[in-house]
Amino acid sequence: MKVVTFGEIMLRLSTPGFSRFMQADRFDVHYGGGEANVAVSLANFGLQSAFVTRLPENELGQAAVNMLRGHGVDTSHILRGGERIGIYFLETGASQRPSKVIYDRAHSAVSAIDGREVDWDALFRDAGWFHWTGITPALGEPCRQALEMACAAARRAGVTISCDLNYRKKLWSPREAQQVMQPLMSYVDVCIANEEDAQKSLGLTISAGDVHKGQLNMEAYAETARTLKKRYGFKTVAITLRESRSASENGWSALLLDN
Template sequence: MHNPSHPQTRKHRCVFFGELLMRLSPPGHELPLQSPRMEVHFGGAEANVATSMAILGHDCAMVSALPDNVLGRACAGELRRHGVDTTHLHYAEGRMGLYFLSPGAMHRPSEVLYDRVDSVFARTGADAYDWSRLLADAQGLHLSGINLALGDATAQAALAAVQAAHKAGVPISFDCNFRSKLWGSRIEQAPALLSEIAAQADLIFGNDRDIALILGLDFPHADATDRFRAAGTAAFSAWPRLRRIAATGRHLHNVSDQALFGLMATRDRMLQTSTHALTGIVDRIGAGDAFAAGFLHGLARKMSDETTLDFAIAAACLKHAIPGDANLSCEADVLALMAQGGFEVKR
């Protein structure tokens, strides 16, 4: 059950821009079409963050483009069910972006197959979005590098959103979300386009590999913490506006048993959480989005940097126990994990 909205967080309005997707996956740990059934979930990088933040009590508005058909309306309805403002969605004739998830098990990794070429969102240009109106009264704009990968139309729309937010003084959080499969033949444009938004961001969600790609650098340190520290130093040097960079680190034992920790760098210091064991993972898709939502929640609630990072990694841990793309945990759930509230049945 979702917790009631918090009086301190309801005033924090954040706008999210990105593609909404329908996810199709076989039941359990079956291979695709091993049996003639598919389970359906709606999601998308920015939508997952919006959903989680709305559940945490924030005023979240989704900006995107959907097909004007039963699939698009069902997707919008799913967002509304969790408290996301969908009044700024654009509808047009066309197709829904899809992706197929083949869930992994043990030593067989999960695999994603995208089917989102020429979707309504991919065909919708920058002129469809009135950012001066969409960002009115906003305290934040969140978007990801996936917008840049989908084509020139969505890339220009994302850049227009960032320029409008910068002009209006709206803080920008940017998740690098580099997906090589989505960039395809445009992959050579990735560093320049990603850098164009990173240079305007106040907060970047990205690891050392993302920063190395964007800046054309190499961080050869053997230790993950040292690589992140070096990447943070390079990012702050390259982008004067940047205030924080945050990421998750992961130890992989197999598909079902892993360990997760959080990292954050500011211009003054670096923080790292303790490592959390994840055994019997249900669904890790969207864990990074859950981390981003938890982090943004901590900032909005004016938590300390340490508590913000701890809250974010706890939210990401909980996502691994929830099927679907979005983390549906409320604030009380996350705080209980942070307090090590135990695993007894809650009656």
């Protein structure tokens, strides 16, 4: 099955080891993003995958394309043009010092994408699944419009649509998010969320323990899933749970509400 994802791929510049921004005399270079990483992982696991975005026509845009196709991702629908590739700088935390991220993603090529330049129908012709996250429509109106075209085309082609709500407070407010995300839910078959996402992106409020204290209220999560399913008619709801035991240790679990 071919899986299509759509979003931003950014240049990540991270300080080596635990060194700080102000000490670093080199940055490690990676290209990635939520939706691009899904495409790469699925290709590594042996599935066919395609990634759609817009990248500048310079060597940094090409480097992102090369990374993707090196992993076997179909990059033939990526648009080229625009001003720059989005960048974020990462400093890994240590003991009490938390990790820091500096975003420098404004004016990126994908934020000015014209969705009409992508041949969505051709893209979904042999696809079985379309995956996107809440980051994509948060990048601005051009991305939101392109995403809606993608969803409509995916529905026409009968492919399953999954969405990871993935609320990002640096990109928009809960109010802005809900205005954009709620209408888009009508396209979604599989919804991936956690409690905060459901609250900020869709306005759902259910008390579910204190996540920061690592205490998970399973019943509240199940109730969140049931409510989401009922309100938006999702076929499947997946809730991922991360316990923060310490800066370098997390517990992972997940809850799947299927038909």
